[in-house]
Amino acid sequence: MGRPSSSACAVAVLTAVALLAGSAGQAFAQSGPSGGPLAPGGMAGAAARSGPGARLERGFGGTISGRMNLIGPAGIGLQPPVPLTTPAPLAAPVLAPERIEKLDPKVLEQLKLPNLNSRPPARAETPREAALPPHSIAPVVKQPLQLSAVFEERGAAIRSGVRWRLFTEQADANGEHMLVAESIDASPRFELDPGGYIVHAVYGLTSAAKVITVKAAQPNAQTIVIPAGAVRLAAFVAGEKAPDDAVTFKLSRDEGGVQRVVAENVHAGSLLRLPAGAYHVTSRYGDANASVEADLQVAPGKLVEAQVHHKAARVALKLVDQPGGAELRDTSWTILTPGGDVIRDSIGALAGVVLAEGDYVAIARRDGRLYQQSFSVKAGAEANVEVSAN
Structure with a gap:
């Protein structure tokens, strides 16, 4: 339950004051100046006498009989009755309209006011996005x-x-x-x-x-x-085209002062699609010292037909007991230049080797013995070199 309001308190106080006033009036009516009861509208005309011979007098609604002994200070009956005063009106409640305007706003801020709203606070509804109809979503079109x-x-x-x-x-x-x-x-x-x-x-x-x-x-x-061109490479020996599987190419290019290999082990006749620019080409005929180097330029959208010419020949080496005799097996070979540089070293038989045009020295090793023979190579002229074991 809530606290009683200020107006209800005021009514209760006024009611209590009225009851006290009525009791006091009856008491003074019994001890007026003449010793008789109060008549309506004033004091009674005949005072009641005390003592053995008391008379019956009629009061307001009946009679009073017996003796009345007044208890109290002497002369209390001679004092006039205390006039009743109207109680001062109660102050208006603090929150009354006529007072609330005079209050300091700081006082109102310190008041803890009750929640006068009997309904629970309404919850704010979260706005919902309106759902679009399915047909309004456009499909993604490729x-x-x-x-x-x-x-x-x-x-x-x-x-x-x-x-x-x-x-x-x-x-x-x-x-x-x-x-x-x-x-x-x-x-x-x-x-x-x-x-x-x-x-x-x-x-x-x-x-x-x-x-x-x-x-x-x-x-x-x-x-x-795509800034690219194409290159097709071919190899010739002594004016004749070399077998495609016997010649390989390697291409490199300069990138910041460093030669980077672009393609290697490229066979003759192959078509290479390359970025446009300058290239260094190395062609090797066989697996010894027959090689040719060249530079070429590749232009965007252009095909470059490049040819290299080798001055070399294939040479067959064999160790024999006598000229034109049968080859002696279990022989190892070393081929040197006249200056002593090793061109080819083989453990076992050496059936054939491609050498660049020039002079060479062949050394055969068999059963712990060494055999030596000098020979020359001419471009395009295949030769058989016999080393005598005697």
Whole structure:
């Protein structure tokens, strides 16, 4: 239950004062100036007498009989009755309209007012987003992307030999770009979702990359520049073409003062697609000292037909008991230049070796004994060199 209001307290106080006033009036009515009861409207006309011979007098609603002994100070009956005063009106409650305006605002801030609202506070409803009807969500439409490649700006399109790969522009948690599509067509067409992509094109040993953006309702066509050329190498010996499987090539290029190998173990007749630029070519005929070096320039979109000419010949070595005799087995060989440089060293029989044009010394080892023979090599002239064991 709540506390009683200030108005209810005031009514209770007034009621108590009225009851006290009524009791006091009856007491004074019994001991007035004449010793008789109070009559309505004033003092009684005949005072009641005390003593043995008391008379019966009529009061307000009956009679009073017997003796009345007045207890109290002498002369109390001679004193006039204390007039009743109207009690002072109670002060208005603090929160009454006529007082609340006069209060210091700081006092109101310190009051702990009860919650006068009998209803619980209404909860604020969280606004909800209106659900869109299913048909209002537009599906993602894939957009076409047409790709083509050229060797240089405003050049003709590359008609073959290009390998295309498409990656996502955004890398995953491992830092890798996901492969989306690939093709080996010269001018492929892809259907892609709108977004960013990385186009990577490879032509032989040359590659190029480009970041593109596919937008909705905007067909896209991209041209990639691949600054590449091509080289086809061939080898000749004494004016005749050397067997393709007997000659190999190595290509290197200068990158910041350092020679970096671009391709090696390339056989004659192979077509190499290379980035445009200058190259150093090394050709080896056989596995000994027959080699040729040359420099060449590769231009974008151009095919370079390069030829190298070797001055060498194939030589067969054998150890015999006598000229024209049968070859002695279990023989090891070492081939030296006249200056003592080792050209070839073999454990066991040496059927044949390709040597550059020049003079050489052959040393045969068999059963702990050494046999030596000098010989010469002429370009394109195959020869049989016999070393006598006698």
